[in-house]
Amino acid sequence: xxxxxxxxxxxxxxxxxxxxxxxxxxxxxxxxxxxxxxxxxxxxxxxxxxxxxxxxxxxxxxxxxxxxxxxxxxxxxxxxxxxxxxxxxxxxxxxxxxxxxxxxxxxxxxxxxxxxxxxxxxxxxxxxxxxxxxxxxxxxxxxxxxxxxxxxxxxxxxxxxxxxxxxxxxxxxxxxxxxxxxxxxxxxxxxxxxxxxxxxxxxxxxxxxxxxxxxxxxxxxxxxxxxxxxxxxxxxxxxxxxx
Amino acid sequence: xxxxxxxxxxxxxxxxxxxxxxxxxxxxxxxxxxxxxxxxxxxxxxxxxxxxxxxxxxxxxxxxxxxxxxxxxxxxxxxxxxxxxxxxxxxxxxxxxxxxxxxxxxxxxxxxxxxxxxxxxxxxxxxxxxxxxxxxxxxxxxxxxxxxxxxxxxxxxxxxxxxxxxxxxxxxxxxxxxxxxxxxxxxxxxxxxxxxxxxxxxxxxxxxxxxxxxxxxx
Numbered sequence: 258x259x260x261x262x263x264x265x266x267x268x269x270x271x272x273x274x275x276x277x278x279x280x281x282x283x284x285x286x287x288x289x290x291x292x293x294x295x296x297x298x299x300x301x302x303x304x305x306x307x308x309x310x311x312x313x314x315x316x317x318x319x320x321x322x323x324x325x326x327x328x329x330x331x332x333x334x335x336x337x338x339x340x341x342x343x344x345x346x347x348x349x350x351x352x353x354x355x356x357x358x359x360x361x362x363x364x365x366x367x368x369x370x371x372x373x374x375x376x377x378x379x380x381x382x383x384x385x386x387x388x389x390x391x392x393x394x395x396x397x398x399x400x401x402x403x404x405x406x407x408x409x410x411x412x413x414x415x416x417x418x419x420x421x422x423x424x425x426x427x428x429x430x431x432x433x434x435x436x437x438x439x440x441x442x443x444x445x446x447x448x449x450x451x452x453x454x455x456x457x458x459x460x461x462x463x464x465x466x467x468x469x470x471x472x473x474x475x476x477x478x479x480x481x482x483x484x485x486x487x488x489x490x491x492x493x494x495x496x497x498x499x500x
Numbered sequence: 501x502x503x504x505x506x507x508x509x510x511x512x513x514x515x516x517x518x519x520x521x522x523x524x525x526x527x528x529x530x531x532x533x534x535x536x537x538x539x540x541x542x543x544x545x546x547x548x549x550x551x552x553x554x555x556x557x558x559x560x561x562x563x564x565x566x567x568x569x570x571x572x573x574x575x576x577x578x579x580x581x582x583x584x585x586x587x588x589x590x591x592x593x594x595x596x597x598x599x600x601x602x603x604x605x606x607x608x609x610x611x612x613x614x615x616x617x618x619x620x621x622x623x624x625x626x627x628x629x630x631x632x633x634x635x636x637x638x639x640x641x642x643x644x645x646x647x648x649x650x651x652x653x654x655x656x657x658x659x660x661x662x663x664x665x666x667x668x669x670x671x672x673x674x675x676x677x678x679x680x681x682x683x684x685x686x687x688x689x690x691x692x693x694x695x696x697x698x699x700x701x702x703x704x705x706x707x708x709x710x711x712x713x714x715x716x717x718x
Contacts, residue, residue, distance in 0.1 A: 484596070487553060490554075490555075491553075497590050497593070
Protein backbone atom coordinates (compact mmCIF):
# COMPACT_ATOMS: atom_id res chain seq x y z
CA UNK A 258 0.00 0.00 0.00
CA UNK A 259 1.45 3.36 -1.04
CA UNK A 260 1.82 6.00 1.64
CA UNK A 261 1.65 9.53 0.28
CA UNK A 262 2.68 12.43 2.50
CA UNK A 263 1.07 15.78 1.75
CA UNK A 264 2.19 19.25 2.84
CA UNK A 265 0.07 22.38 2.66
CA UNK A 266 -2.76 22.35 0.16
CA UNK A 267 -1.65 20.53 -2.99
CA UNK A 268 -4.33 20.17 -5.69
CA UNK A 269 -6.73 17.33 -4.87
CA UNK A 270 -6.48 15.96 -8.40
CA UNK A 271 -2.71 15.67 -8.08
CA UNK A 272 -3.01 13.92 -4.73
CA UNK A 273 -5.66 11.56 -6.11
CA UNK A 274 -3.54 10.74 -9.14
CA UNK A 275 -0.61 9.59 -7.02
CA UNK A 276 -2.71 8.00 -4.34
CA UNK A 277 -4.29 5.54 -6.74
CA UNK A 278 -7.00 3.23 -5.58
CA UNK A 279 -5.45 1.96 -2.38
CA UNK A 280 -2.98 4.62 -1.27
CA UNK A 281 -2.97 6.15 2.18
CA UNK A 282 -2.65 9.90 2.69
CA UNK A 283 -0.58 11.20 5.61
CA UNK A 284 -0.94 14.90 6.39
CA UNK A 285 2.62 15.88 7.28
CA UNK A 286 1.51 19.26 8.69
CA UNK A 287 -0.21 17.44 11.55
CA UNK A 288 1.53 15.60 14.42
CA UNK A 289 1.66 11.87 13.66
CA UNK A 290 1.71 9.11 16.30
CA UNK A 291 5.17 8.02 17.37
CA UNK A 292 7.05 10.86 15.67
CA UNK A 293 9.33 12.89 17.93
CA UNK A 294 9.49 16.59 17.09
CA UNK A 295 13.18 16.59 18.01
CA UNK A 296 13.93 14.55 14.91
CA UNK A 297 13.24 17.70 12.87
CA UNK A 298 16.48 19.20 14.16
CA UNK A 299 18.41 17.32 11.50
CA UNK A 300 16.76 19.65 8.99
CA UNK A 301 15.51 22.83 10.67
CA UNK A 302 16.51 24.94 13.70
CA UNK A 303 14.81 24.36 17.01
CA UNK A 304 13.50 27.92 16.93
CA UNK A 305 11.26 27.61 13.88
CA UNK A 306 7.61 27.37 12.92
CA UNK A 307 6.02 24.45 14.82
CA UNK A 308 4.09 23.36 11.74
CA UNK A 309 7.20 23.19 9.58
CA UNK A 310 9.10 21.40 12.35
CA UNK A 311 6.26 18.89 12.34
CA UNK A 312 6.53 18.54 8.57
CA UNK A 313 10.28 17.97 8.82
CA UNK A 314 9.98 15.48 11.68
CA UNK A 315 7.25 13.50 9.92
CA UNK A 316 9.06 13.50 6.58
CA UNK A 317 12.28 12.27 8.18
CA UNK A 318 10.64 9.69 10.44
CA UNK A 319 7.83 8.09 8.46
CA UNK A 320 8.19 5.48 5.77
CA UNK A 321 6.67 7.28 2.77
CA UNK A 322 6.58 6.45 -0.93
CA UNK A 323 6.09 10.03 -2.07
CA UNK A 324 5.61 13.56 -0.73
CA UNK A 325 3.34 15.98 -2.55
CA UNK A 326 3.87 19.48 -1.18
CA UNK A 327 2.46 22.86 -1.99
CA UNK A 328 5.06 25.54 -1.42
CA UNK A 329 5.53 29.23 -2.02
CA UNK A 330 2.67 31.65 -2.46
CA UNK A 331 -0.08 29.17 -1.55
CA UNK A 332 1.78 27.87 1.50
CA UNK A 333 4.97 29.64 2.54
CA UNK A 334 8.62 30.13 1.72
CA UNK A 335 9.47 28.06 4.79
CA UNK A 336 7.87 24.99 3.19
CA UNK A 337 9.78 25.70 -0.01
CA UNK A 338 13.06 25.79 1.91
CA UNK A 339 12.25 22.70 3.97
CA UNK A 340 11.25 20.66 0.92
CA UNK A 341 14.39 21.70 -0.92
CA UNK A 342 16.58 20.64 1.99
CA UNK A 343 14.60 17.45 2.50
CA UNK A 344 15.27 16.57 -1.12
CA UNK A 345 18.98 16.75 -0.39
CA UNK A 346 18.95 14.33 2.52
CA UNK A 347 15.97 11.98 2.09
CA UNK A 348 15.33 9.20 -0.41
CA UNK A 349 11.60 9.87 -0.64
CA UNK A 350 10.63 11.41 -3.98
CA UNK A 351 9.11 14.89 -3.58
CA UNK A 352 6.73 16.72 -5.88
CA UNK A 353 6.37 20.42 -5.16
CA UNK A 354 3.70 22.62 -6.59
CA UNK A 355 3.07 26.33 -6.23
CA UNK A 356 -0.61 27.09 -6.42
CA UNK A 357 -2.24 30.25 -7.67
CA UNK A 358 -5.77 28.96 -8.25
CA UNK A 359 -8.51 31.55 -8.30
CA UNK A 360 -11.55 29.31 -8.80
CA UNK A 361 -13.57 29.55 -5.61
CA UNK A 362 -15.06 26.34 -4.22
CA UNK A 363 -16.91 28.17 -1.43
CA UNK A 364 -16.46 27.80 2.30
CA UNK A 365 -19.63 26.44 3.91
CA UNK A 366 -17.68 24.78 6.73
CA UNK A 367 -16.22 28.12 7.86
CA UNK A 368 -19.62 29.78 8.17
CA UNK A 369 -21.51 26.79 9.57
CA UNK A 370 -22.63 26.32 13.15
CA UNK A 371 -20.27 23.40 13.77
CA UNK A 372 -17.89 23.76 16.75
CA UNK A 373 -14.66 25.53 15.76
CA UNK A 374 -12.47 22.47 16.33
CA UNK A 375 -14.70 20.28 14.17
CA UNK A 376 -14.66 22.92 11.44
CA UNK A 377 -10.88 22.97 11.41
CA UNK A 378 -10.70 19.16 11.37
CA UNK A 379 -12.98 19.08 8.34
CA UNK A 380 -10.98 21.79 6.57
CA UNK A 381 -7.72 19.92 7.16
CA UNK A 382 -9.22 16.56 6.12
CA UNK A 383 -10.63 18.28 3.04
CA UNK A 384 -7.13 18.85 1.64
CA UNK A 385 -6.83 15.21 0.60
CA UNK A 386 -10.40 14.48 -0.28
CA UNK A 387 -13.56 16.43 -0.76
CA UNK A 388 -15.51 16.50 2.49
CA UNK A 389 -18.85 14.74 2.48
CA UNK A 390 -21.67 17.03 1.41
CA UNK A 391 -23.41 17.57 4.69
CA UNK A 392 -26.16 20.05 5.38
CA UNK A 393 -24.11 22.95 6.60
CA UNK A 394 -26.46 25.81 7.32
CA UNK A 395 -24.71 29.16 7.65
CA UNK A 396 -25.05 30.85 11.02
CA UNK A 397 -24.68 34.42 12.26
CA UNK A 398 -21.18 34.71 13.74
CA UNK A 399 -20.75 35.26 17.47
CA UNK A 400 -16.95 35.32 17.13
CA UNK A 401 -14.24 34.78 14.56
CA UNK A 402 -11.00 32.85 14.30
CA UNK A 403 -8.53 34.15 11.72
CA UNK A 404 -5.42 32.22 10.81
CA UNK A 405 -3.84 28.97 9.74
CA UNK A 406 -4.85 25.64 11.29
CA UNK A 407 -3.06 25.86 14.64
CA UNK A 408 -0.46 23.32 15.66
CA UNK A 409 -2.35 23.01 18.95
CA UNK A 410 -6.08 22.80 18.23
CA UNK A 411 -6.96 23.43 21.89
CA UNK A 412 -7.23 27.18 21.19
CA UNK A 413 -10.32 26.32 19.13
CA UNK A 414 -12.02 24.80 22.17
CA UNK A 415 -12.06 28.23 23.82
CA UNK A 416 -14.22 29.71 21.08
CA UNK A 417 -17.98 29.96 21.44
CA UNK A 418 -20.61 28.31 19.29
CA UNK A 419 -21.14 30.12 15.99
CA UNK A 420 -17.47 31.03 15.54
CA UNK A 421 -16.69 31.73 11.90
CA UNK A 422 -13.31 30.80 10.42
CA UNK A 423 -11.35 33.41 8.46
CA UNK A 424 -7.87 33.79 7.07
CA UNK A 425 -5.77 31.11 5.40
CA UNK A 426 -7.91 28.29 6.83
CA UNK A 427 -10.87 29.72 4.90
CA UNK A 428 -8.69 29.95 1.79
CA UNK A 429 -7.90 26.25 2.28
CA UNK A 430 -11.56 25.32 2.24
CA UNK A 431 -12.14 27.62 -0.70
CA UNK A 432 -9.42 25.86 -2.68
CA UNK A 433 -7.53 29.14 -3.17
CA UNK A 434 -4.62 29.04 -0.70
CA UNK A 435 -2.81 31.91 -2.46
CA UNK A 436 -5.79 34.28 -2.41
CA UNK A 437 -4.52 37.00 -0.12
CA UNK A 438 -7.54 39.20 -0.71
CA UNK A 439 -9.77 36.50 0.73
CA UNK A 440 -7.25 35.84 3.47
CA UNK A 441 -7.38 39.47 4.60
CA UNK A 442 -11.14 39.84 4.36
CA UNK A 443 -12.76 39.80 7.80
CA UNK A 444 -16.02 41.04 9.26
CA UNK A 445 -15.17 44.09 11.42
CA UNK A 446 -18.35 43.62 13.44
CA UNK A 447 -17.28 40.17 14.66
CA UNK A 448 -14.99 39.87 17.71
CA UNK A 449 -12.12 37.97 16.16
CA UNK A 450 -9.03 36.15 17.40
CA UNK A 451 -6.15 36.77 14.98
CA UNK A 452 -3.88 33.79 15.37
CA UNK A 453 -0.44 33.02 13.97
CA UNK A 454 2.12 30.35 14.72
CA UNK A 455 5.27 31.72 16.32
CA UNK A 456 8.08 32.42 13.82
CA UNK A 457 5.61 32.61 10.92
CA UNK A 458 5.62 35.74 8.69
CA UNK A 459 1.82 35.70 8.90
CA UNK A 460 2.29 37.30 12.32
CA UNK A 461 2.65 40.58 10.41
CA UNK A 462 -0.85 40.13 8.99
CA UNK A 463 -2.38 38.87 12.23
CA UNK A 464 -1.00 41.70 14.32
CA UNK A 465 -1.93 44.53 11.98
CA UNK A 466 -5.40 43.13 11.29
CA UNK A 467 -6.04 42.71 15.01
CA UNK A 468 -5.00 46.30 15.58
CA UNK A 469 -7.22 47.69 12.83
CA UNK A 470 -10.21 45.47 13.63
CA UNK A 471 -10.01 45.79 17.43
CA UNK A 472 -9.45 42.06 17.57
CA UNK A 473 -7.09 40.02 19.70
CA UNK A 474 -3.69 39.06 18.34
CA UNK A 475 -2.46 35.71 19.63
CA UNK A 476 0.86 34.13 18.77
CA UNK A 477 1.43 30.55 19.89
CA UNK A 478 4.41 28.28 19.39
CA UNK A 479 3.82 24.56 19.92
CA UNK A 480 1.41 24.28 22.82
CA UNK A 481 -0.89 27.08 23.84
CA UNK A 482 0.32 28.73 27.04
CA UNK A 483 -1.92 29.49 29.97
CA UNK A 484 -1.49 33.21 29.35
CA UNK A 485 -2.55 32.89 25.70
CA UNK A 486 -5.64 30.94 26.76
CA UNK A 487 -6.44 33.54 29.42
CA UNK A 488 -6.18 36.36 26.87
CA UNK A 489 -8.65 34.63 24.56
CA UNK A 490 -11.08 33.94 27.39
CA UNK A 491 -10.83 37.49 28.73
CA UNK A 492 -11.26 39.04 25.26
CA UNK A 493 -14.45 37.06 24.73
CA UNK A 494 -15.79 37.46 28.25
CA UNK A 495 -15.14 41.21 28.43
CA UNK A 496 -16.82 41.82 25.10
CA UNK A 497 -13.68 42.61 23.12
CA UNK A 498 -13.91 43.49 19.45
CA UNK A 499 -17.42 44.89 19.64
CA UNK A 500 -17.79 48.16 17.77
CA UNK B 501 -17.41 33.47 51.29
CA UNK B 502 -13.65 33.04 50.84
CA UNK B 503 -12.12 34.96 47.94
CA UNK B 504 -8.57 34.08 46.94
CA UNK B 505 -6.12 35.66 44.51
CA UNK B 506 -3.43 33.02 44.62
CA UNK B 507 -0.28 34.43 43.03
CA UNK B 508 3.09 32.80 42.58
CA UNK B 509 4.74 34.40 45.62
CA UNK B 510 1.81 35.78 47.59
CA UNK B 511 -1.83 34.95 48.14
CA UNK B 512 -4.37 37.70 48.70
CA UNK B 513 -7.38 36.65 50.75
CA UNK B 514 -10.71 38.00 51.83
CA UNK B 515 -13.38 36.38 53.93
CA UNK B 516 -16.47 38.40 52.99
CA UNK B 517 -18.00 37.64 56.39
CA UNK B 518 -16.42 40.75 57.82
CA UNK B 519 -12.82 39.75 57.39
CA UNK B 520 -9.85 41.89 56.49
CA UNK B 521 -8.00 41.67 53.21
CA UNK B 522 -4.79 39.78 53.89
CA UNK B 523 -1.53 39.10 52.06
CA UNK B 524 0.02 35.72 52.87
CA UNK B 525 3.31 34.39 51.44
CA UNK B 526 2.37 31.52 49.13
CA UNK B 527 4.41 29.01 51.13
CA UNK B 528 2.49 29.91 54.32
CA UNK B 529 -0.96 29.53 52.82
CA UNK B 530 -2.99 26.84 54.59
CA UNK B 531 -2.72 23.80 52.34
CA UNK B 532 -6.33 22.89 53.17
CA UNK B 533 -7.78 26.32 52.46
CA UNK B 534 -10.75 26.04 50.13
CA UNK B 535 -11.91 29.16 48.31
CA UNK B 536 -15.35 29.89 46.91
CA UNK B 537 -14.09 32.19 44.19
CA UNK B 538 -10.50 32.42 43.10
CA UNK B 539 -8.01 33.52 40.48
CA UNK B 540 -4.25 33.39 40.09
CA UNK B 541 -1.42 31.09 39.15
CA UNK B 542 -1.77 28.79 42.17
CA UNK B 543 -5.51 28.17 42.25
CA UNK B 544 -5.37 24.50 41.34
CA UNK B 545 -6.85 22.40 44.11
CA UNK B 546 -8.48 25.31 45.93
CA UNK B 547 -11.97 24.42 44.75
CA UNK B 548 -14.62 26.97 43.96
CA UNK B 549 -15.15 28.91 40.78
CA UNK B 550 -12.04 30.08 38.96
CA UNK B 551 -12.21 33.54 37.44
CA UNK B 552 -9.93 34.59 34.60
CA UNK B 553 -7.18 36.84 36.01
CA UNK B 554 -7.49 39.46 33.30
CA UNK B 555 -11.23 39.62 33.87
CA UNK B 556 -10.69 39.98 37.63
CA UNK B 557 -8.08 42.68 37.02
CA UNK B 558 -10.36 44.67 34.70
CA UNK B 559 -13.40 44.36 36.95
CA UNK B 560 -11.40 45.21 40.05
CA UNK B 561 -9.91 48.34 38.47
CA UNK B 562 -13.33 49.48 37.26
CA UNK B 563 -14.55 49.28 40.87
CA UNK B 564 -11.53 51.19 42.18
CA UNK B 565 -11.43 54.12 39.76
CA UNK B 566 -13.92 56.51 38.23
CA UNK B 567 -11.73 57.11 35.18
CA UNK B 568 -13.37 56.37 31.85
CA UNK B 569 -10.17 55.58 30.00
CA UNK B 570 -7.20 53.86 31.59
CA UNK B 571 -4.65 51.09 31.46
CA UNK B 572 -4.50 48.86 34.52
CA UNK B 573 -1.20 47.04 34.76
CA UNK B 574 -0.43 44.15 37.06
CA UNK B 575 3.22 43.39 37.61
CA UNK B 576 3.29 40.07 39.37
CA UNK B 577 6.10 37.88 40.59
CA UNK B 578 5.94 35.71 37.54
CA UNK B 579 4.17 37.62 34.81
CA UNK B 580 2.93 40.99 33.65
CA UNK B 581 -0.51 41.68 32.30
CA UNK B 582 -2.64 44.67 31.45
CA UNK B 583 -6.14 45.59 30.37
CA UNK B 584 -6.89 48.81 28.51
CA UNK B 585 -10.30 50.30 29.18
CA UNK B 586 -11.96 52.88 26.95
CA UNK B 587 -15.27 54.50 27.91
CA UNK B 588 -15.29 52.04 30.83
CA UNK B 589 -15.40 49.12 28.42
CA UNK B 590 -12.78 46.61 27.37
CA UNK B 591 -10.50 47.86 24.61
CA UNK B 592 -7.38 45.64 24.67
CA UNK B 593 -5.38 43.28 26.84
CA UNK B 594 -2.18 41.32 26.88
CA UNK B 595 -0.37 38.95 29.19
CA UNK B 596 3.34 38.47 29.13
CA UNK B 597 4.71 35.41 30.84
CA UNK B 598 8.03 35.06 29.06
CA UNK B 599 10.03 38.16 28.05
CA UNK B 600 9.43 40.88 30.63
CA UNK B 601 8.21 38.31 33.10
CA UNK B 602 9.59 37.60 36.59
CA UNK B 603 10.07 41.33 37.17
CA UNK B 604 8.27 41.46 40.50
CA UNK B 605 10.04 38.36 41.74
CA UNK B 606 13.46 39.57 40.55
CA UNK B 607 13.18 43.01 42.15
CA UNK B 608 12.16 41.46 45.46
CA UNK B 609 14.95 38.90 45.23
CA UNK B 610 17.57 41.58 44.52
CA UNK B 611 16.33 43.64 47.44
CA UNK B 612 16.77 40.71 49.80
CA UNK B 613 20.09 39.64 48.32
CA UNK B 614 21.69 43.07 48.74
CA UNK B 615 19.68 44.05 51.83
CA UNK B 616 18.33 47.13 50.06
CA UNK B 617 15.98 49.75 51.44
CA UNK B 618 14.04 50.66 48.30
CA UNK B 619 12.78 53.86 49.92
CA UNK B 620 16.35 55.11 50.24
CA UNK B 621 17.35 54.60 46.59
CA UNK B 622 16.99 57.39 44.05
CA UNK B 623 15.18 56.24 40.92
CA UNK B 624 17.05 56.47 37.64
CA UNK B 625 15.43 58.58 34.93
CA UNK B 626 17.05 56.80 31.98
CA UNK B 627 18.36 53.28 31.52
CA UNK B 628 19.65 51.37 28.52
CA UNK B 629 16.96 49.14 27.03
CA UNK B 630 17.44 45.51 27.94
CA UNK B 631 16.16 42.79 25.66
CA UNK B 632 15.00 40.60 28.50
CA UNK B 633 15.34 40.15 32.24
CA UNK B 634 18.27 37.78 31.88
CA UNK B 635 20.29 40.32 29.87
CA UNK B 636 19.13 43.00 32.31
CA UNK B 637 20.50 41.05 35.27
CA UNK B 638 23.71 40.36 33.38
CA UNK B 639 24.14 44.09 32.68
CA UNK B 640 23.43 44.83 36.34
CA UNK B 641 26.20 42.54 37.57
CA UNK B 642 28.55 44.02 34.96
CA UNK B 643 27.89 47.47 36.44
CA UNK B 644 28.59 46.25 39.97
CA UNK B 645 31.92 44.65 39.06
CA UNK B 646 32.94 47.82 37.26
CA UNK B 647 32.32 50.03 40.26
CA UNK B 648 28.63 50.89 40.53
CA UNK B 649 27.01 50.49 43.89
CA UNK B 650 24.37 47.74 44.13
CA UNK B 651 21.83 50.48 44.79
CA UNK B 652 22.57 52.30 41.54
CA UNK B 653 22.83 49.10 39.51
CA UNK B 654 19.53 47.82 40.87
CA UNK B 655 17.90 51.21 40.21
CA UNK B 656 19.03 51.01 36.58
CA UNK B 657 17.74 47.43 36.31
CA UNK B 658 14.37 48.47 37.75
CA UNK B 659 14.15 51.42 35.38
CA UNK B 660 15.03 49.33 32.29
CA UNK B 661 12.53 46.63 33.31
CA UNK B 662 9.77 49.20 33.74
CA UNK B 663 10.64 50.84 30.43
CA UNK B 664 10.11 47.45 28.77
CA UNK B 665 6.84 46.91 30.64
CA UNK B 666 5.67 50.40 29.69
CA UNK B 667 6.32 49.58 26.03
CA UNK B 668 4.54 46.22 26.46
CA UNK B 669 1.34 47.93 27.58
CA UNK B 670 1.35 50.43 24.70
CA UNK B 671 3.29 53.35 26.26
CA UNK B 672 0.31 55.00 27.97
CA UNK B 673 0.74 58.42 29.60
CA UNK B 674 -0.58 57.00 32.84
CA UNK B 675 -0.99 53.53 34.31
CA UNK B 676 -3.03 52.27 37.21
CA UNK B 677 -0.67 49.86 38.91
CA UNK B 678 -1.70 46.61 40.58
CA UNK B 679 0.47 44.24 42.59
CA UNK B 680 3.36 44.23 44.98
CA UNK B 681 5.28 47.00 43.20
CA UNK B 682 2.67 49.42 44.58
CA UNK B 683 4.56 49.09 47.88
CA UNK B 684 7.97 49.70 46.34
CA UNK B 685 8.99 53.40 46.28
CA UNK B 686 11.88 52.79 43.90
CA UNK B 687 9.59 51.10 41.36
CA UNK B 688 6.94 53.79 41.67
CA UNK B 689 9.55 56.45 41.01
CA UNK B 690 11.05 54.55 38.09
CA UNK B 691 8.04 54.32 35.81
CA UNK B 692 8.51 56.28 32.59
CA UNK B 693 4.96 57.62 32.91
CA UNK B 694 2.52 58.81 35.53
CA UNK B 695 1.58 55.94 37.82
CA UNK B 696 -1.30 55.57 40.24
CA UNK B 697 -0.88 52.64 42.62
CA UNK B 698 -4.15 50.78 43.21
CA UNK B 699 -2.59 48.34 45.64
CA UNK B 700 -2.33 44.62 45.92
CA UNK B 701 -6.01 43.77 46.07
CA UNK B 702 -7.23 44.80 42.61
CA UNK B 703 -7.97 41.28 41.47
CA UNK B 704 -9.50 40.45 44.84
CA UNK B 705 -11.74 43.48 44.29
CA UNK B 706 -12.69 42.01 40.92
CA UNK B 707 -13.61 38.74 42.63
CA UNK B 708 -15.67 40.68 45.14
CA UNK B 709 -17.55 42.33 42.28
CA UNK B 710 -18.10 38.92 40.75
CA UNK B 711 -19.48 37.60 44.05
CA UNK B 712 -21.79 40.58 44.51
CA UNK B 713 -23.13 40.27 40.96
CA UNK B 714 -23.73 36.56 41.47
CA UNK B 715 -25.57 37.28 44.74
CA UNK B 716 -27.75 39.90 43.04
CA UNK B 717 -28.58 37.58 40.17
CA UNK B 718 -29.48 34.83 42.62
